[in-house]
Amino acid sequence: MSRRFIFRALLFALIFLTWFSCQKRPKTQYTIFFTNDLQAHLEPDRDDRGGLARIAYIVKKEREKNPGRVLLLDAGDSSVGTAFGTETNGESVFRVMNEVGYDAVVYGNHEFDLGAEQAKSYQHIAKFPLLACNIRDREEKPFSPEYAIFQLEGLRLAVIGIANPGTPGLVDPNSVSGLKFLLPESEIRRIQNLLSDKADVFIILSHQGIKEDISLAYHISGIPIIIGGHSEVKLSKMLPANETRIAQAGHFGHWLARIDFSFDPQSRTIRSVKYRLIKVNGDIPEDPQVKRLIEVERKNLPAGIERIIGKTKRFLSKDYIGFWTAELIKAEANADIGIINNAGIRSEISRGQIKAEDIYEIMPFQDRICVFEISGYELMRVKSLKYFYFSRGPKLNSTQTYKVASIDYLLKIQDFPGADNVQIFDTLLRDKMIEQIEKDRGFKRFWDSQ
Numbered sequence: 326m327s328r329r330f331i332f333r334a335l336l337f338a339l340i341f342l343t344w345f346s347c348q349k350r351p352k353t354q355y356t357i358f359f360t361n362d363l364q365a366h367l368e369p370d371r372d373d374r375g376g377l378a379r380i381a382y383i384v385k386k387e388r389e390k391n392p393g394r395v396l397l398l399d400a401g402d403s404s405v406g407t408a409f410g411t412e413t414n415g416e417s418v419f420r421v422m423n424e425v426g427y428d429a430v431v432y433g434n435h436e437f438d439l440g441a442e443q444a445k446s447y448q449h450i451a452k453f454p455l456l457a458c459n460i461r462d463r464e465e466k467p468f469s470p471e472y473a474i475f476q477l478e479g480l481r482l483a484v485i486g487i488a489n490p491g492t493p494g495l496v497d498p499n500s501v502s503g504l505k506f507l508l509p510e511s512e513i514r515r516i517q518n519l520l521s522d523k524a525d526v527f528i529i530l531s532h533q534g535i536k537e538d539i540s541l542a543y544h545i546s547g548i549p550i551i552i553g554g555h556s557e558v559k560l561s562k563m564l565p566a567n568e569t570r571i572a573q574a575g576h577f578g579h580w581l582a583r584i585d586f587s588f589d590p591q592s593r594t595i596r597s598v599k600y601r602l603i604k605v606n607g608d609i610p611e612d613p614q615v616k617r618l619i620e621v622e623r624k625n626l627p628a629g630i631e632r633i634i635g636k637t638k639r640f641l642s643k644d645y646i647g648f649w650t651a652e653l654i655k656a657e658a659n660a661d662i663g664i665i666n667n668a669g670i671r672s673e674i675s676r677g678q679i680k681a682e683d684i685y686e687i688m689p690f691q692d693r694i695c696v697f698e699i700s701g702y703e704l705m706r707v708k709s710l711k712y713f714y715f716s717r718g719p720k721l722n723s724t725q726t727y728k729v730a731s732i733d734y735l736l737k738i739q740d741f742p743g744a745d746n747v748q749i750f751d752t753l754l755r756d757k758m759i760e761q762i763e764k765d766r767g768f769k770r771f772w773d774s775q
Contacts, residue, residue, distance in 0.1 A: 352587040352597070353479055356391060358384050359398040359584075361532075361554030362576035364406025364435070364671070364689075365418050367619050369607070371675050371683065375578035378611035378619065381425040383581060383603060385612060388426075393478045397426055400554030400573070401433025401488075401532030404447065406671060408626050408685040414439055417622040419450040424618050429473045431486040431530040432457040433554060438690065440500040441468075456486020456530060458516055459507040468504060472516055474524055480588045483524035485516055487531040487541075489555060497737045509533070510544050517547060525593050528552065535564075535573060542566035549595050550584065563600045574602060581605055630682045634759060635767035641674040643667075645768070646687055647714035652772050653761055654754070655716040658696040658730035662704070663716035666735060670714070679767065681759050688755040692732040697744040701725045707741065717772075 360380065369376040388395045403422065404415030415436070422430070432455055436444045448455050448469060458471035472485045487509045493501050509531075517527060528550040531538050535556040542551060543566065550563075551571045559575035563584075574582035581603040586595040647670045655663030672686040702723040708715060719727070733749050735741060765771055 353394065354391065355477060355480060355482075355586055355588065355595075356387060356395045357398060357528075357550075357552070357584045357586075358387070358396070359400060359552050359572070359574060359582045360578050360580075361400035361552070361574055362402045362433070362557045363399065363418070363578050364402055364576060365404055365410030365415065366407055366577040367409050367418065367421050367622070370577065370579075370686075371677065373607045375605050376611065377421055377425050377578060378613075378615040379605050379609040380578060380581050381612035381615040382610050383605075384426055394480075396428045396475060396477075396482070396484075398484065398530055398552060399427055399430040400530055400552050401431045402435045402554060403430060403433065405435040405438050406577075406686065406689050408630055408682050408689075409622060411685055411689050411691070412626050413622070414443055415447065416450055417625060419447050421615065421618055421622060423450075423452045424615050425612075427451075427453045428475065429454050429456055429484050429486070429530065431455070431532050431554070432460065432469065432488045433532040434489045434492040434495040437492055437496045437501050441502075441504055445469075456484065457488035458485055458512045459490065459509045460488050461505040461507065463503045465505075471512070472520070474520070479590065481523065481525045483516075483520050483527045485513055485527060485529050487513075487529055487533055489533045491533075494738065497734065499737070509541060513541075513545055513548070525590070526588065526595055531555075535571065538571050539564070539566045542569035542571065545569075549598075552582075552584075559602065561602060563598070570598065570600075572600060578605055626682075630680070630685075632681055633678050634681050634684075634763040635679040635765065637674055637676055637679060637767050640676055641768055643670045643673050644714075646670050646673065648716070649768055649770075650688075650754070650758065651714045651716035653757060654694055654730040654732070655718070656772065657694055657752075657757055658728075658750070660696055660728045660730035662718035662727060662729050664707070664713050664729060664731045664735075666713050666732075666740070668712075669732065669734070674768070679762060681763075684755055684759050684762065688758060690734065690755075692734050692754045693749055694730060694752055694754055694757065695733045695736060695747060695749040696728060696730045697736070697741065697747040698726050699729050699741055699743050699745065701727060703741070703743040704729065 367377050384397050404410050404418045409417045454470040454473045457469045460468035475482045490506045492506050530552050532554045538551045538553045553573045557576040558573045560573050563570040563572050574580045585599040587597045650665050651663040701721045
């Protein structure tokens with residue numbers, strides 16, 4: 326037997342053993358769970374959808390099976406949207422999220438509804454980082470942690486947070502005075518350069534909206550995944566954009582998104598990405614610790630909030646409730662026209678009994694009814710935008726002046742720049758809604774009897 330033959334045989338055996346060992350070596354799987362736009366929905370809703378105790382159960386079970394390789398993230402707008410958020414200034418939400426086991430959350434625009442100081446205070450309540458790389462305070466310092474690095478088994482994963490650059494136009498401008506909300510592209514590149522030797526993979530946790538996330542993906546590189554919020558879109562498949570995959574999971578915790586992937590340390594890239602949405606419903610058990618904490622937090626809500634104030638025999642859409650509310654505002658202010666913004670109606674009502682607490686989900690904000698005078702020309706401009714619900718009223722004439730009822734928030738964000746003789750009532754719109762529904766025992770067309 327020649328030496329050349331022996332050498333070739335040994336070389337072949339070495340190559341085969343190397344290939345075989347590579348095939349048999351199990352790949353480490355990492356899992357990222359995420360929610361977005363929870364909007365303070367701690368408990369299952371009227372239709373038994375969602376619930377943070379159920380989400381906690383799913384995540385904790387996976388962490389038991391795959392310790393050190395599981396993250397739970399949220400893409401913002403966590404704190405406002407139900408009585409839990411409104412009556413505790415959003416604080417109960419972060420206490421419950423601590424117990425659920427969230428690892429990082431990005432600031433949403435609604436975290437600033439109660440002002441920058443309250444938004445800052447959430448950082449002291451949360452046991453996880455509240456992220457935003459593109460907010461600066463008066464001293465040009467970061468408002469919050471810009472990123473978080475997670476030392477998973479065999480992987481250093483950096484999560485960069487992006488707040489909505491348009492936040493000053495989405496909240497009362499006075500609530501964010503002194504803060505700068507920057508465009509994210511240059512901030513992301515800065516952090517990538519800063520952490521080039523400290524992180525293996527970068528992902529983005531964003532609350533700027535799906536269109537903006539798609540655009541961002543074509544202006545940056547080295548970001549395999551963007552986890553998004555704000556648009557409240559339920560993506561059943563990850564959306565490819567350039568070299569990036571974009572994900573979003575609806576709202577209210579009705580869905581828990583799961584992303585599984587492996588990591589190639591040589592190329593420092595993620596591989597074998599799998600994505601699915603988990604429907605959060607009554608088939609999923611509740612984590613007992615989280616459930617107990619939510620019950621404790623419920624004691625912070627006002628007495629009588631669980632009382633039944635009416636019922637409905639059919640589903641009531643946001644449009645129906647929006648026009649109903651515009652009529653209510655008009656009647657309360659004895660105005661020519663009532664107007665409320667589409668985005669001010671946050672939820673619909675399913676068939677069945679209506680509790681006072683349900684109205685918080687429709688109107689979680691502390692908006693007050695206001696009345697003012699404005700020209701027909703300006704009203705016609707506002708109506709053409711199609712962002713508002715208008716009550717019944719006279720045919721608009723551009724040369725006439727009208728008495729209009731609305732909410733003070735729309736004045737604060739300059740939706741009615743021509744408003745004159747403004748009067749703001751002490752009454753919260755939500756309280757008037759509850760009063761009218763309780764009087765009529767439902768969302769009746771009360772104006773028909775006027």
